[in-house]
Amino acid sequence: MSNRTFTMIKPDAVGSNYIGGILDKINAGGFKIIAMKYTQLSKEQAGKFYEVHSARPFYGELVDFMSSGPIVAAILEKDNAVADFRTLIGATNPAEAAEGTIRKQFAKSIGENAVHGSDSDENAKIEGDFFFSMTERF
Ligand code: CMP
Numbered sequence: 001m002s003n004r005t006f007t008m009i010k011p012d013a014v015g016s017n018y019i020g021g022i023l024d025k026i027n028a029g030g031f032k033i034i035a036m037k038y039t040q041l042s043k044e045q046a047g048k049f050y051e052v053h054s055a056r057p058f059y060g061e062l063v064d065f066m067s068s069g070p071i072v073a074a075i076l077e078k079d080n081a082v083a084d085f086r087t088l089i090g091a092t093n094p095a096e097a098a099e100g101t102i103r104k105q106f107a108k109s110i111g112e113n114a115v116h117g118s119d120s121d122e123n124a125k126i127e128g129d130f131f132f133s134m135t136e137r138f
Contacts, residue, residue: 004034005081005118006127007089011069012112019072022115025102029088031076035128035137043067049130058111065111073131082124085117 009022026033041049046066053059078084090101094113097104107114118124128137 002121002124003077003079003081004128005076005078005085005124006116006131007074007076007085007118008066008116009072009074010112010114010116011065011071012108013106013114014070014072016106018106018114022102022106025088025105026074026076029078029084031078031081031085031088033074034077035075035132037073037131037136038070039073039131040070041067049127061111075128075132075137082118082121086119089115089117 007026009019013019013022023033043063046063047054050059050062050066053062056062076085088102090097090103090107092103092113093110094103094107095110097107102115103113118127
């Protein structure tokens with residue numbers, strides 16, 4: 001079990017000025033920010049990041065949305081980081097997200113769902129390496 005996960009605050013949440021509110025919940029949840037970056041993905045980069053979903057019917061919509069505006073990417077540290085962060089963000093569909101979760105409070109819809117969280121230790125490493133070089137994280 002690794003102690004790191006990767007997150008993005010998505011364009012819907014950045015556009016709604018929720019960066020501060022979401023970072024507060026991340027810190028209150030016991031996560032330490034190890035690396036952080038405000039950036040915007042090109043369509044090509046978003047397509048590559050979400051390549052595992054390329055066969056899904058929502059892939060085109062997902063790539064368009066994730067490249068539509070700025071995002072905040074971050075690497076987070078905590079014991080049991082991947083699983084605990086997925087608990088903190090709540091279900092993919094905010095209509096099903098538990099009370100107190102980030103998606104319950106900030107997400108608009110299943111597609112525009114405020115935050116991403118890695119689904120495994122392996123993907124946390126791949127996704128963190130996608131955004132951050134060795135000199136940008138600690
Ligand atoms: P994320 O955790 O970033 O990983 C894949 C994303 O695909 C997911 O969050 C959702 O934003 C998006 N997604 C999943 N299911 C759907 C769907 N049915 N329609 C649109 N987007 C979806």
